[in-house]
Amino acid sequence: DAGVIQSPRHEVTEMGQEVTLRCKPISGHDYLFWYRQTMMRGLELLIYFNNNVPIDDSGMPEDRFSAKMPNASFSTLKIQPSEPRDSAVYFCASSLAPAKNIQYFGAGTRLSVL
Amino acid sequence: TQLLEQSPQFLSIQEGENLTVYCNSSSVFSSLQWYRQEPGEGPVLLVTVVTGGEVKKLKRLTFQFGDARKDSSLHITAAQPGDTGLYLCAGGNTGKLIFGQGTTLQVKP
Numbered sequence: 745d746a747g748v749i750q751s752p753r754h755e756v757t758e759m760g761q762e763v764t765l766r767c768k769p770i771s772g773h774d775y776l777f778w779y780r781q782t783m784m785r786g787l788e789l790l791i792y793f794n795n796n797v798p799i800d801d802s803g804m805p806e807d808r809f810s811a812k813m814p815n816a817s818f819s820t821l822k823i824q825p826s827e828p829r830d831s832a833v834y835f836c837a838s839s840l841a842p843a844k845n846i847q848y849f850g851a852g853t854r855l856s857v858l
Numbered sequence: 859t860q861l862l863e864q865s866p867q868f869l870s871i872q873e874g875e876n877l878t879v880y881c882n883s884s885s886v887f888s889s890l891q892w893y894r895q896e897p898g899e900g901p902v903l904l905v906t907v908v909t910g911g912e913v914k915k916l917k918r919l920t921f922q923f924g925d926a927r928k929d930s931s932l933h934i935t936a937a938q939p940g941d942t943g944l945y946l947c948a949g950g951n952t953g954k955l956i957f958g959q960g961t962t963l964q965v966k967p
Contacts, residue, residue: 748900777955787901787946787957797931800954811966845950849900 752837756856762824765853767836768817777847778811778821779835787835788827793819794841826857860885871937872966879931879932879961887939888951890923890930895944895960937965939950 749768770778779793791801791817796813804811805839808827813819833854837847859963862883871877881890889908893901905914907923907930914921918941930947942965948955 786959789954789956792954837900845891845948845955846903847891847904847955849893849902851898851900 748836748848750834750850750853753851754811754854754856756794756858757826759827760825762822763793763826763830763833763855763857765821765834765836765855767819767850769836769838770848771797771839772815773838773848775839775841775847776813776819777839778819779837779849781833781835781852782793790821801855822847823855826855831855831857832836838857859948859958860887862947862958863945864945864961867959867962868962868964870966873939875950875965877934877937877963879945879947879963880929881931881958882929884928885948886927886951887949887956888927889949890927891948891950891955892921892930892932893946893948895946896900898939900943901946908966910951937963939965939967941965 751766753842774795774829778790779787780790781787790803791811792799809823811821833852835849837849839847865880889906891906892904894904895901905921910925910927912923918935922931945961947958
């Protein structure tokens with residue numbers, strides 16, 4: 745299996761622009777997680793899905809952030825409008841129930857908002 | 859709020875030395891994972907421990923889960939430059955993982 749695939753690997757945008765991050769989980773995995781990693785706050789869970797349904801979005805910082813999972817093989821994290829404080833590395837991870845705590849991470853998207 | 863505190867935050871040692879990284883919480887976790895992350899990559903799972911007092915070994919790495927399932931340690935024997943990276947502990951309960959802040963390890967040749 746190719747593992748969790750994220751795109752793009754790097755994104756540089758200007759404040760106010762819309763940003764869309766993409767994730768393809770490992771085939772057959774039924775949990776998908778979006779994380780954000782910064783030096784100050786470490787790795788934080790933003791939202792996770794089970795069988796394409798959002799289960800917990802309490803980590804989403806504000807209404808500017810939204811996530812969707814239209815099917816089992818694709819998810820997006822959108823920021824609109826983006827702000828400089830959104831600059832971070834965003835990771836997607838997937839796992840397979842019942843071992844849902846064993847998560848496999850993608851390589852991440854490094855986002856820079858100027 | 860569940861929190862995991864890792865110590866030390868930074869560690870720089872010479873090749874061949876031993877080291878221990880600690881992961882502590884006031885909360886009980888059903889499982890605890892250790893991940894290693896290298897620059898430009900995502901965290902990679904090293905081990906999962908689920909039973910209080912459990913000890914697992916992975917070559918030169920020894921992982922222990924506390925008896926009360928609130929803390930864990932990672933011990934590396936005879937560290938190698940290839941062990942350099944960010945080590946993260948993560949506790950799980952309800953499908954969510956809570957991550958510690960991480961320990962950045964640098965092993966100098």
